[in-house]
Amino acid sequence: MTRDRVLLQAGGVLSRRSGDRLVVLGVQGGDVTVLSGTAAVLWQLLSEPTPLGDVASFLAEMYGMPVDVVMNDIGAAVDDLERASLVIATGATP
Amino acid sequence: MTLPSTLAAVAAHGLPGSLLDPPAEPLDDGSWLFLVAAVRRQRLAGLLHRAVLDGAMAVTPRQAEEAAELHVEGLAGCLLLERQLLMVASLLDDVAVEHRVIKGTSVAHLDYPDPALRLFGDLDVLVRPEQFDLALATLLDGGYRRRYPEARPGFDRRFSKSVSLVGPTGLELDLHRTFAFGRFGLSVDLQQTWSALSRFELAGRSLAALGPEQRFLNVCFNAALGDVPPRLVPLRDVAQMALSNRLDPSTVRLMAEHWRAGAVVAHAVSVAWKSFQLSDATPLSAWAQDYRPDPRQERALALFLDPRSSYARRALATLQVVGGVRNKAAFIRGHVFPGRRYVAASRYGANTSRWGAGLRQLMDDAHR
Numbered sequence: 001m002t003r004d005r006v007l008l009q010a011g012g013v014l015s016r017r018s019g020d021r022l023v024v025l026g027v028q029g030g031d032v033t034v035l036s037g038t039a040a041v042l043w044q045l046l047s048e049p050t051p052l053g054d055v056a057s058f059l060a061e062m063y064g065m066p067v068d069v070v071m072n073d074i075g076a077a078v079d080d081l082e083r084a085s086l087v088i089a090t091g092a093t094p
Numbered sequence: 095m096t097l098p099s100t101l102a103a104v105a106a107h108g109l110p111g112s113l114l115d116p117p118a119e120p121l122d123d124g125s126w127l128f129l130v131a132a133v134r135r136q137r138l139a140g141l142l143h144r145a146v147l148d149g150a151m152a153v154t155p156r157q158a159e160e161a162a163e164l165h166v167e168g169l170a171g172c173l174l175l176e177r178q179l180l181m182v183a184s185l186l187d188d189v190a191v192e193h194r195v196i197k198g199t200s201v202a203h204l205d206y207p208d209p210a211l212r213l214f215g216d217l218d219v220l221v222r223p224e225q226f227d228l229a230l231a232t233l234l235d236g237g238y239r240r241r242y243p244e245a246r247p248g249f250d251r252r253f254s255k256s257v258s259l260v261g262p263t264g265l266e267l268d269l270h271r272t273f274a275f276g277r278f279g280l281s282v283d284l285q286q287t288w289s290a291l292s293r294f295e296l297a298g299r300s301l302a303a304l305g306p307e308q309r310f311l312n313v314c315f316n317a318a319l320g321d322v323p324p325r326l327v328p329l330r331d332v333a334q335m336a337l338s339n340r341l342d343p344s345t346v347r348l349m350a351e352h353w354r355a356g357a358v359v360a361h362a363v364s365v366a367w368k369s370f371q372l373s374d375a376t377p378l379s380a381w382a383q384d385y386r387p388d389p390r391q392e393r394a395l396a397l398f399l400d401p402r403s404s405y406a407r408r409a410l411a412t413l414q415v416v417g418g419v420r421n422k423a424a425f426i427r428g429h430v431f432p433g434r435r436y437v438a439a440s441r442y443g444a445n446t447s448r449w450g451a452g453l454r455q456l457m458d459d460a461h462r
Contacts, residue, residue, distance in 0.1 A: 012297045014176050016169040016210040019147055019162055025173040027180055027297045032170040 003053025003071065006090045007078065009046045013086060026085050033084050039077045049090050052078070097125070101132050102369055105326035107145040108211070109333055111374030116151035126157055130164060136326050139168040140211040168213040175199070176296050178265050179217050183301055185236045186221070191229045193302065194220045194288070196270060196312055200303035201331050203294035205338065212327070216266035218256070220304070223284060226251045226271050233269065237262035252424065255279050273315040274358075277394050281354040307345045310335045311355070314362035319398045324365060332366040336378045343377040357387035357395045 012027035022035040022043060035043055038059065045055050053067075056074060060067040081087040095103075095117050103114040121129060133142050143165035145151040146158050153161065179199060186193050194200075198214025206212045221229040230250070234240070241258040244250050250257050256270040272279040273287075290305020304312060313335060317328035335341060350359040363382035366372070372379070387395070 014173045014297050016173065017208070018143060018165045018169055018210060021162070021166060023166055023169040023173060025170075025177055027177055032173055034166055034170075 003051060003056065005052045006049050007046050007052060007055075007087050008049045008090050009043060010086050010088050024086055028085070030085060033086065035081075035086075038074060039080065042074060042077050043081060043086060046087055097128055097132060100125075100129055101136065101138070101326060104129075104133065104138050104142050104145055104151070105136070105330050106333075106370035106372075107141045107148070107150055108207075109330075109370055109372060110337060111372045113371040113373055116145055118152055120152050120154045120157060126160075130160060134164060134168075137168065137213040137215060138326060139164040140213050141330070144211055165210070169210060171215065172199075172202070172209075172213055174263075175214065175217055175265055178261055178263065178267070179219075179301070180296060180299060181236075182217065182219060182233065182267060183299070185232050186219075186229060189228060189232050191221055191225045191232065192288075193229070194291075195294075195301050195303045196220045196309070197316060198327075200292070200294065200301075200309065201313060201335075203296075204292055204303060204306075204309070205331065205335050205340075212331075216268060218268045218270060220270040220287070222288065223251060223271050226269075229269060230257060233259060233267070238267065241266075246424075248424070252421065253280070273312050274319045276398075278315065278319060278353075278355050278358055278398075283349075283353055286349060286352070306335075306341055307349055310341055310346055311349060311353070311359060314350075314359045315355070317366065318358045318362040318395070322399060324369075326369070329362075329366040329369050332362050333370055333372060336363055336366070336376055337372075337374065341378070343381065346378060347381060354391060356385060357391035360385035360387065361395060361399075 010026065013024055014027060015022055015024045017023075020036060020040060022040040023032060024035060024043070025032045041059065041062075042055060045058060052071070052074070056067050056071045059065075059074065060070045063070070078087065082089070099114070100117060100121075103112075103116040106112040106114045107116070120126075133139055139161070142151070143161045146153050146161045176199065179195065183193070183195075195218070197218040198212065199217060202209040202212035202214060238259040238261050241260055244257075251271065255272055255275040256268045259267045259269060261267055272282050272284060274282070287304065287308050290308055292303045292305055292309065293300050294303060295301070303309060310332075313328060313331040317324050317332050320328060346359065347356070350356045360382040363378055367379050367382070
């Protein structure tokens, strides 16, 4: 997963916030997904096309962690969001 | 603090001027279980969770987690309904049926600071009477089915408030022709209902709702003419909108009088103010407090407020506002001589017993 990969929230997603959790549902199909913690923050940061590196830098500053560590951590969250059709890649690919 | 007062305090959370406060100490386990059950029934999980997050309601860590789970569960239901609403809107758009989203879904998005505060358990869509048959046929073709058969062909388009439908996934949709059953529904000026518009977005798609004053009258009808006693969420809708400063009070008053529903609106506002112990007076609450309904409206409203009032008695009251001899005859036929499919689906076993019982009840009510 490269830092210049550009991601964006998928269109056609219904969502509501509940505390630090996000409840989301794709309009085209699929089940309700509840995002919490990093996944919820990550999804909200992708309301506009954003390079993954920028997201990692923001989260690194937010949590006070090294950027490289955050990049590793968010990889799984990004995979989950893509599998659930909640985010799409719009830019450079790995 | 009793359960009803705790529940009212939860429902009032966030309303400016409410003198209700949730308990200052966490509830014991038994009381919490009862509260959770009541919150689930009344769809107040959004306001409960907000009260907990705001520190307004004292809870244990386990109770806080349960409130959060209850909210997520309620929100999941709302999102599934909204997905269905988008499909319904597409079906109706495809056949050029103009529609307005009414009640819970529209109020959540237009009148609450966060739609997550206002949960709902079904969908309500209003269509024009002249397009009612087309809308219904389109939805039936689209996989919806009626919960109850029509009393007689053409009855729903002329006299019903709405038709209850169940979608392909089991979710409920009420297709509305007007705001209420009976005389108040028939005296709604449907042209005026459609004269203004609000819009909200779901997943990037714009949907139409009623204009603000029409929407307020709709929530008042829902609060005053629905359950007895009224549920807290419709009352919260009334207070939420009346306190918002987004309504034109004189437009509301004029519209209510024109629809011969001043008693309904005044009652809804008064009950909301009393239920949530709202200390702030607004032009609408002051008007409601001083309102003196005409005797006919008062009697008609009393039928809805009396839990012992029969459906037949309300139907008889409705007959008085049905215009024209032929319409009156059709209305009576629908109630006293319903079709076979309606009877088969009802609690009456045979056509003769249905018309005999219906006629007896109408005659008994007329002589009371």
